[in-house]
Amino acid sequence: MIDLHTHTDESDGTLSPGQLVRAAVDMGLEALAVTDHDTFAGYDRAAGPARAAGLDLVCGIEVSTKLRNPATGYGKAVHVLGYFLDGVPTTEFRLWLGDMQQSRRDRNERLAERLESLGKPVALAEVEKLGRSIAGRPHFAKLMVEKGYVGSVQEAFEIYLGEGGKAYVEREEPGVAEGIRKIREAGGLAAVAHPIRLGRHPGVADRLIGEMRGFGLRGIEAYHSDHSRQDVALFLELARRLGMAVTGGTDFHGGAKPGIQLGTGINGNVAVPRSVLERLRGQGART
Numbered sequence: 646m647i648d649l650h651t652h653t654d655e656s657d658g659t660l661s662p663g664q665l666v667r668a669a670v671d672m673g674l675e676a677l678a679v680t681d682h683d684t685f686a687g688y689d690r691a692a693g694p695a696r697a698a699g700l701d702l703v704c705g706i707e708v709s710t711k712l713r714n715p716a717t718g719y720g721k722a723v724h725v726l727g728y729f730l731d732g733v734p735t736t737e738f739r740l741w742l743g744d745m746q747q748s749r750r751d752r753n754e755r756l757a758e759r760l761e762s763l764g765k766p767v768a769l770a771e772v773e774k775l776g777r778s779i780a781g782r783p784h785f786a787k788l789m790v791e792k793g794y795v796g797s798v799q800e801a802f803e804i805y806l807g808e809g810g811k812a813y814v815e816r817e818e819p820g821v822a823e824g825i826r827k828i829r830e831a832g833g834l835a836a837v838a839h840p841i842r843l844g845r846h847p848g849v850a851d852r853l854i855g856e857m858r859g860f861g862l863r864g865i866e867a868y869h870s871d872h873s874r875q876d877v878a879l880f881l882e883l884a885r886r887l888g889m890a891v892t893g894g895t896d897f898h899g900g901a902k903p904g905i906q907l908g909t910g911i912n913g914n915v916a917v918p919r920s921v922l923e924r925l926r927g928q929g930a931r932t
Contacts, residue, residue: 650894738831836864868893
């Protein structure tokens with residue numbers, strides 16, 4: 646059993662990289678990928694403990710992008726997983742991520758100002774202390790719960806932080822084509838994360854994945870905690886039909902998403918075989 650989609654406290658998870666490695670070893674995972682949002686800080690800190698424990702650690706990342714409609718300019722959020730299976734990512738890619746992080750900080754400043762104007766002040770310093778390398782809306786939401794502004798993280802997003810919320814502000818994010826291209830140029834294999842979120846209407850995910858395949862997308866995350874058995878079968882078949890690689894993981898965040906267990910997902914709905922990683926590594930050399 647393996648898990649190729651996990652997060653540490655260097656993005657929006659709650660376990661430190663060392664704690665995540667220990668949890669993986671304790672439960673007998675054969676391989677683990679750290680795929681923090683827009684940063685390698687978690688992977689970098691996990692590499693030493695994983696090596697010492699004999700755990701097969703995969704260098705990964707989850708890049709935030711937008712798939713924009715040329716007619717309307719509206720951007721649909723698409724998360725792209727990048728797996729660096731043949732070596733570490735380039736310095737140029739890490740510098741590009743630094744630019745993205747600055748864009749996130751600019752958005753956070755505007756978000757803090759908007760919340761203050763609504764009588765729900767959350768200091769940016771508090772958010773950054775909580776969010777470490779990648780502070781974002783989940784950290785705002787957690788602090789809003791702690792301050793008594795809302796009853797839950799979900800409520801914070803529904804009323805204030807989600808698209809259409811009272812305090813929502815747009816963040817400048819790269820287009821999905823740019824994100825895929827940057828991953829590939831850095832030596833990585835690009836795969837779409839939790840594709841069910843692209844749209845549940847029949848044919849929507851197929852169409853969008855086909856479009857992204859034209860940008861250089863090479864994989865589909867068929868196994869995921871959001872996916873039913875029918876969803877898994879659908880995405881496995883789509884990957885076969887399009888000649889794309891398959892990946893999978895739980896999207897583990899620790900206490901931030903307590904219903905999702907490392908390696909097994911929600912009530913055991915994720916079981917990624919070791920062969921998935923072996924095939925990915927075979928595909929990685931042909932990105």
